[in-house]
Amino acid sequence: MWKSVRRAAEATVHLLVAAAMAFGTWIFITVLLITAIGTLVVVGVWLLPETVLLVRRIAGAKRGLTAAWTGVRIPEAYRPLTGTVRERVVTAVRDPGTRTDARWMAAHWFYGALLGLALPLWPVGLVVDGLWCGLLRREAVVLPLIVRLADLEADWSTALLKPSPQAQLTARVQELAATRADAITAHEAELRRIERDLHDGAQARLVALSLRIGLARRAYGGDPETGLRLLDEAQEQAEKALTELRQVVRGIHPPILSDRGLAGAVRALAAGSGLEVAVDDGGLEQGVRAPAAVEAAAYFAVAESLTNVAKYSGVSRAEVQLVRARRGLRVRVRDEGRGGAGVSSSVSGSEGEGGGSGLLGMRRRVAALDGTMEVSSPVGGPTVIEVELPCVW
Template sequence: MGKTVRHAARATLQLGFAAFMAFGTIIFITVLLITAIGAVTVIGIWLVPETVLLIRRIAGAKRQQTAVWTGTPIPEAYLPLTGPLRKRLRTAVRDPGTLADLIWMVAHYAYGFLLAPALLLWPVGLAVDGVRCGLLHRTPWVLPLIGRLADLDARWSTALLKPGPKAQLAERVEELTATRAGAIAAHGAELRRIERDLHDGTQARLVSLSMRIGLARRAYDQDPEAARGLLADAQDQAEEALTELRHVVRGIHPPILTDRGLAGAVRALAAGSGLDVTVRVHGLEDGTEPGARAPAAVEAAAYFVVAEALTNAAKHSGAERAAVDLLREPAGLRVTVRDTGRGGADQRGGSGLLGMRRRVAALDGTFALTSPAGGPTVIDVELPCVW
């Protein structure tokens, strides 16, 4: 009996919240009318995206309340309302998620009032069930009915608020658009870096090399010793130019990945980082067996994530130790880098973390940063791929 009463009490709160939102819908109808009039007269056109945001908050509150009752969260799929007014208006009108929320509000306005009278069953149920349990020793029936009504409200809300295929597709398209923009920005930044390295380093050394060879040719007949000295300098310049070219190539795709695989390349990074780094590899080994290696783009992204993370840990965090985990999963590759530094890393404060996020997003991966003040800093990356 006690368990039934407690369940009925929770169900009553669930139904009470539904009734409260139904009454609130009456007030919100006034907001919708004001927004519609403002949109028609153009004077209050700016109210449309603000009203849509309010609708999303109301639907979000219902999703959260339903998830508490059922134990299963209801996902949401909305297009972001950002940018200038024209763009926000276009998004507000075309967003399938907003249309679904409006349909739910209309339906909830109807069935919310139908469920509200069930609140009166609570005191009646206590009295009737008390008599039945005390005199006739029969199972209570009124209080479980309240629970079934609360379950009905949760099922209806879940069915109406769950994003449909159009909303999910629209959200996915928006996500891919943002990812493509980030990938283009990252690609442009990489091209500028390569151009800068070639112009400031390799090109300057090649020009100096050409000049020294020309001077050596002129001095060869009259001053062979000076010519030999110039040729020796030219050889040094050629070697330095080759070093610069290797540096540029390494920035595009590190040759060590081809030679040693991702596991070996990461161990080499750890050895040269200046930190006490523990590398744990699961399912990759050395990457030489057939089918054990990820695609080259995925390996390069994972390598640069580890390289940037260890560089940041050594330069900025004050860490002495770090750990790198490479895990082969059925759907892709997971990379986790943890350091024992002071924490407080913020991807808005530097290009390194932003570059990592863009590189990962370009491959449709996920990037998560956790860095509370005092540490530790944890970077967790998932890169989808087919093995």
Template sequence: MRETVRGAARATGQLGVAAGLALVSYLFIGLLLFTAAVTLLVVGAGVLPETVLLLRRMAGFKRRRVAAWTGREIPEAYVPLTGTLTERVHAAVSDPCTWRDLRWLAVHFLYGWVLLYVSLAVWAFGLLVDGVWCGLLGRRAVVLPLVARLADLDASWSGALLAPPASARLTDRIEQLTATRAGAVAAHGAELRRIERDLHDGAQARLVSLSMRIGLAKRAYDRDPAAARKLMDDAQDQAEEALAELRHVVRGIHPPILTDRGLAGAVRALAAGSGLDVTVREDGVADGPRAPAAVEAAAYFVVAEALTNAAKHSGADRATVELARLQGGLRVFVRDEGRGGARQSGGSGLLGMRRRVAALDGTTEVSSPVGGPTVIEVELPCVW
């Protein structure tokens, strides 16, 4: 009974906030009428975008309340109100989400109060019936749980009314894909420049030196065999160094260790060679089918970049890496106990990491307050 009363009280609080928002909706209707009047007079057209922004804040507050109650986020797909006054007015009027918010405002004014009144009636009836039912018969409450159903109904109606139309979601998705495509192109260009620089400054320079030493050794072979042998020894060293440089470049493109040992094994190897005390945990990644190669490579480079940053910049001596198989995705979590303060534009490689993850339609969350710790959490969608 006590748990039921607490649940009903929480639901009543949710409905009370909804009723309060309904009262604000009633007052907002007057503001809308004023805005419409001054907009028709042209001189007051600047009020329209500001009123729409206020409407968006009200709708956003309700979205957050619904998300807190149901655990499901309601996306937003508003057209930005930027540019000249004419452009802002046109965007406010032509945005389909504006009209959906207005529809929600009008309808919510009605059901917000109705559901609260019904919940109060349920309380009055429930305290009488459930009190007798539980006190005399020792049974569970049967009336008060209806209050939670009323809160569910409010959340369901509001979620349906505030959800953006399919056309707006499609537009938002196109803009998102355009941005991630641009980021992927930029990341690809940066990767090509890095490979070219590594080949030019590393392997290519060593191969040129190797060729020169072999040529000198050939000319010295007949007149000074000892000098020629020394030059050949140097050439062999140059060849081995060139091979090491080429292996480094290949690892930067797609680490062979991923193919040989899988993501979990490759990450453990990274941890062992990072110079930090790294704890690696994996949940289901080493079991069952593997993620696609592109997803494994992105996850590997996230861990590599995070551990490199931790070792070079954060002053950390220990870190934690977690890999988890999700339903429809892969989660990568890296935490170091350093000084924090990592910035995306600070040369730490975070921008390239974000672009690499965004190119696969993944998400990146970075938390690095001054004083630490630095936490990087990445989710990559994939089909297992």
């Protein structure tokens, strides 16, 4: 009984909010119809995109309300209203999402008023079902009807607000175009980084090595001691050049991933981070491995996140979790530091070059694999970075 009461109370709150939104929708549509002709004649069609944006916000609020009740997110697919006034008007008119929202608002205008009629069922249900259950020891009858009505309202809203296949396809094409552009930008920045590292590091040391070997050859005949000293310096330069070349190679694809797998590579990262890191590998050491590109993206996400913690968090502890999800690989890094991290923040290198450093570079690398990245970092902490990379196990 008490379980039914609690669920019916939640349904009543949902219906109450839905009824209030329906009443607001009724007022909005009524005022819109009255002012539409005057607006078009006196002001002009430039207000149409702003009206469409307002409708999108209302529909977005309804999607959130419905998702809170059902636990299932309703996707939205809109074309961005950008460009000149004419372009924005044309986009607003031709966008399938506009027609979807208009259809929902029209239907909501009619069936939304019925929601208010269901609210008196709550006190009636308490009395009737209280007597029914208390005296006759039977299950509640009226209160479950309120829950069913809330489910029905949520089903209607889901069906009406769900984007059409055409709108979803258009949004998907735009998303892929954006991620492809980000991937190209990140790739170009990575090439510039490798070129810069080779030019300023290994190449310079190899040039110095060649000069010392030449000087050693000249000096060896007349001054063997100087020649040996120059050869020692040349050997030292060769070792430094090899070290820098290894660092460049690790920046492309860390060899440790091939040798130890993602779990072992992440543990090595944690050990060398200078932090106290708790690693939960989720059993990735056994079973089928993820594709090399997915492992590399996850590795660099952990490396970047731990670098953030070491440099900016103000704490010496972090947690790393790897999860073999049903649709891919999930990476989660958490610290209890000062927070305030953002996707636009730079960790190493210069974001001004549009490069692949910092959290922005991490997001581009993840998006190139059609993955997602979420950053939660309120001021005062904690900071949680979650990356999900789709793959087939």
